[in-house]
Amino acid sequence: MKIRTSLRITSAISILLLAGAVASSLLALRWLHQASAFELFLIDLQSDVFESTQLRTDFLLINRQQALLRWEEKSAEVARELKQVSERTLAPSGARLLDRMNRKFETTQVLMERLAELKAAAAGNEAAREATGLIEQRLTNQLLVESYLLSDSTKLLLLEALNDTIHRRNNLLVLLVLCFTTLGITVTSATAYLNLLMSRRISALKTGAEILSSGKLEHRIPSAGDDELAHLARDVNDMAEKLQQSNGLLLATNRELEAFSYSVSHDLRAPLRHLTGFVELLNRMDSSGVDEKSRHYLEVISSSAKKMGCLIDDLLSFSRMGRTEMMTRKVDLQQLAQEVIEEVSKDVPPGRAIQWHLGELPVATGDRAMLRQALVNLIGNAVKFSGRSEAPVIEVGALRLEKGCHTLFVRDNGAGFNMKYVDKLFGLFQRLHPVDEYDGTGLGLANVRRIITRHGGNIWAKGELNKGATFYFTLPIGKEVVS
């Protein structure tokens, strides 16, 4: 509202001033042009007057009839020109000169006519010529004087015109300087005004936005006023407020989930313990009277309770994996893989010799604990599903670096799986083997996938029944950030 109006007003004023400056400059130029045109005209007049004087002299001295005719033509021209001059508005001095010029001209005309008459009358008449000789002389002298005065006046008028032109030109220069100075001042003040109006607040907005985006959502941008910038500041503040609120909500939800997990961990385990405990006590009681079937039933109860315990643990850790903050650092995958292989090997019964192949693994960026868990699951699975193989070979390596991410794999030559069920592999609680063949809760791979996804990578698998399976996963190369 206000800023847009100010800008529009400023533009309008500037355009108007510029138009005004241009218009007055054009007018002034025309004005100047008029003056110099007049100048030229007067020069013409002057030369005509001079010519007419020449012709007159020609006639009077040599008495050429041609000259008289031409003089008449020239005089008519001069008369026309004088008329044109009188059509212009002149200064009082100019008007006086013109007046004088007109009178002198008339007089010269009259005198010339008289002389022409006399000459004509005296032509061929010696006696008449002598009689008119004196009058001719007198007239001629008078004519000369009048003619001179005419020339002189013409010259003076021309000088005046010249002066006028110079004067006008100077005025024009002054006008131009004034116009453009005014324009300059206006533009400068307008800019200064707009600068004052906006720059401080724009920079407050910019700084404010930077502070907010750096994570300090408590910051508020000063938003006094009613123009667009003030509204913008208020909107940004509202946004920050909402973000703060939803952040708060998220934190609260997380805390609730945490409390929930704690409760699950504590309260669900107690009845489980009682189940197994009392079944065990039953077993220890006098079992001579207990038959095979009853013993079997008790065994099932006991193992089910145990199984439930594992499930609870796995679920808890799976849930935690989705919520814990990631501590993103540089992780030496080579060292980590070595560590995990050593740990997993400890649980392998000494009879089974697993051939380990550990390739060159890169240094990635991620959460060490989470990546460790993923490797434990993948390598642990490889060991588990090689349980029935004669010569188990487990390979952990990295493929060639491509497109800005590391691609790693864990390969075994154990039980493998049918590619038909590849989509079920990573599902929650999904298993491809019955529990009596291979133990497990169906959470391990789901957990791995969650970890890899949180790191921004992908995981997929290829397998063949009884030939083995390979699990590939990618980890993007990223900057070191603690999120």
Next chain:
Amino acid sequence: MSVDIKKILLVEDNPNDAELTMEALRSANLANEIIWLKDGQEALDFLYIQEAYAGREHINPVLILLDIKMPRVDGFQVLKQIKADPKLRAIPVVILTSSREESDLLKGYDHGVNAFVVKPVNFQDFMHSVSSLGAFWAVLNEAPPLKL
């Protein structure tokens, strides 16, 4: 002439858990007197020889097995009080609980617990843990002087 009966104090609100623990202790042949109290307040009353337990002999137990989640006064409060009292803090306290939450671990050790044992779901393991515990604290370990 009184025979030195080594008392083990078991503070546990759940009767099933209590029964299992006592069975395990008995099967480990720990010929001790096992005193079972159901919550923290009772435990404190017992130790301070007050309220319902006023008038009992002034003999401290050689081991306190403490659960965490209990009504009225919970395990941590009991632990805190015991370890803050110069007359009682020498008694070994073992937290025997179902949760392995890191926050509980930290809190326990912060208050000066002697040992933190998580009750395994598998009863075999549980029996093993309890009997080891009992064997160590009540038999092998040189207990502090019994008299106040």
